[in-house]
Amino acid sequence: MDIKAMPVASPDLTHEQQAFREAARDFAQSEIAPFAAHWDAESEFPREAIRKAGELGFCGLYTDERAGGTGLTRLDAAIVFEELAAVDPSTAAFISIHNMATWMLTSHATSAVRDHWGPKLASGQSLASYCLTEPGAGSDAGSLKTRAMKDGDHYVLSGSKAFISGAGATDMLVVMARTGEDGPRGISAFAVPADAQGIGYGRNEEKLGWHSQPTRSVSFDGVRVSADHLLGREGDGFKIAMKGLDGGRLNIAACSLGAAQGALDAARRYMGERRQFGKKLAEFQALQFKLADMATDLVAARQMVHTAARKLDAGSHDATIWCAMAKRFATDAGFAICNDALQIHGGYGYIREYPVERLLRDCRVHQILEGTNEIMRVIVARHLLNTEEELR
Numbered sequence: 428m429d430i431k432a433m434p435v436a437s438p439d440l441t442h443e444q445q446a447f448r449e450a451a452r453d454f455a456q457s458e459i460a461p462f463a464a465h466w467d468a469e470s471e472f473p474r475e476a477i478r479k480a481g482e483l484g485f486c487g488l489y490t491d492e493r494a495g496g497t498g499l500t501r502l503d504a505a506i507v508f509e510e511l512a513a514v515d516p517s518t519a520a521f522i523s524i525h526n527m528a529t530w531m532l533t534s535h536a537t538s539a540v541r542d543h544w545g546p547k548l549a550s551g552q553s554l555a556s557y558c559l560t561e562p563g564a565g566s567d568a569g570s571l572k573t574r575a576m577k578d579g580d581h582y583v584l585s586g587s588k589a590f591i592s593g594a595g596a597t598d599m600l601v602v603m604a605r606t607g608e609d610g611p612r613g614i615s616a617f618a619v620p621a622d623a624q625g626i627g628y629g630r631n632e633e634k635l636g637w638h639s640q641p642t643r644s645v646s647f648d649g650v651r652v653s654a655d656h657l658l659g660r661e662g663d664g665f666k667i668a669m670k671g672l673d674g675g676r677l678n679i680a681a682c683s684l685g686a687a688q689g690a691l692d693a694a695r696r697y698m699g700e701r702r703q704f705g706k707k708l709a710e711f712q713a714l715q716f717k718l719a720d721m722a723t724d725l726v727a728a729r730q731m732v733h734t735a736a737r738k739l740d741a742g743s744h745d746a747t748i749w750c751a752m753a754k755r756f757a758t759d760a761g762f763a764i765c766n767d768a769l770q771i772h773g774g775y776g777y778i779r780e781y782p783v784e785r786l787l788r789d790c791r792v793h794q795i796l797e798g799t800n801e802i803m804r805v806i807v808a809r810h811l812l813n814t815e816e817e818l819r
């Protein structure tokens with residue numbers, strides 16, 4: 428593709444970013460869109476499509492090139508995730524979580540672990556899960572109880588994790604476990620091969636959406652990992668987990684943008700086709716206004732996500748706050764836009780023949796995971812009340 432020859436449709440994006448968008452859109456149309464409804468209906472994990480995404484560099488988008496990644500920015504990654512999610516938010520979101528875990532491992536692992544796993548993960552040949560949540564520790568993740576006891580040149584992990592995306596289908600688990608005192612400072616992060624002895628997997632949870640990726644509990648019963656699989660230093664785990672989530676929240680927000688764009692496009696098409704009272708739906712001003720509001724909210728959410736991504740790329744001290752605001756805003760807007768698109772489809776929106784009900788089901792969980800939207804408000808409010816900084 429001749430990047431320089433491309434029209435500048437979005438003046439705030441570079442020619443390269445528009446090229447990534449085109450590449451992601453082409454891939455989404457050819458390798459995901461034709462199969463997404465089937466994967467959803469059959470709860471089929473699209474391993475082969477994810478491998479092909481890896482060939483394009485989508486499995487290590489913002490992982491450093493020296494670790495085998497594509498070495499792009501968070502904004503570039505958000506652009507790619509949005510395009511993939513426009514046809515299949517579930518598969519896009521799995522790829523985004525894999526990207527987050529891959530970045531965490533390659534940024535904090537010992538060189539031996541990074542060199543062994545980095546290229547495999549970034550190419551999509553191997554896949555990773557992020558293991559923070561526990562049955563008794565969700566929003567209050569700092570209270571997690573999974574233990575990692577030092578035993579010579581190994582750590583021994585015991586405990587259990589809940590709601591782990593991809594679990595059972597992934598090869599590497601990035602696990603947060605307690606090595607010290609109560610609270611966030613006693614937590615460390617580990618790279619744990621998913622087939623290590625003593626790891627057990629629960630049943631695939633039956634969910635409202637996200638059917639194309641498994642969600643399972645994971646138990647650790649005396650799992651031994653070599654001490655060089657510690658990420659960072661002892662006690663760094665919670666910080667590493669939260670740094671991972673800054674990017675993760677942007678990615679999930681971008682997946683909501685994609686779902687919303689897919690739903691908006693479907694509603695627009697449908698309004699031009701469906702006739703009632705002798706007119707096209709497109710002629711009813713009430714629906715025109717709804718469509719206009721949907722588009723306005725989507726553009727505002729996209730600006731918010733891109734601004735937060737630029738903050739994270741620039742290493743701004745308040746990037747975490749911006750990522751939390753963007754995640755809250757874009758995931759709420761994304762769900763509302765999908766819901767309005769479903770309403771515009773009337774009864775047809777509720778049946779599987781049209782894609783809107785799947786987009787709606789898939790993006791509902793974005794308001795819950797990687798920190799619920801209530802927790803995003805906690806992060807923003809804490810900043811507002813504890814500092815005098817303006818958010819600009």
Ligand SMILES: Cc1cc2nc3c(=O)[nH]c(=O)nc-3n(C[C@H](O)[C@H](O)[C@H](O)COP(=O)(O)OP(=O)(O)OC[C@H]3O[C@@H](n4cnc5c(N)ncnc54)[C@H](O)[C@@H]3O)c2cc1C
Nearest residue numbers: 557558559560565566590591592642795796797798799801
């Ligand atoms: C499909 C799916 C996939 C997931 N994938 C992963 C994964 O890959 N890895 C992983 O580690 N986790 C994963 N999660 C877990 C997810 O991150 C948690 O579900 C989420 O953080 C919320 O925790 P909880 O479910 O225990 O809810 P709780 O923490 O029990 O919260 C219940 C309600 O109380 C609210 N609440 C809690 N505390 C406060 C507060 N201080 N102020 C106001 N409201 C509050 C919450 O916002 C929520 O509405 C996944 C979850 C789902 C559903």
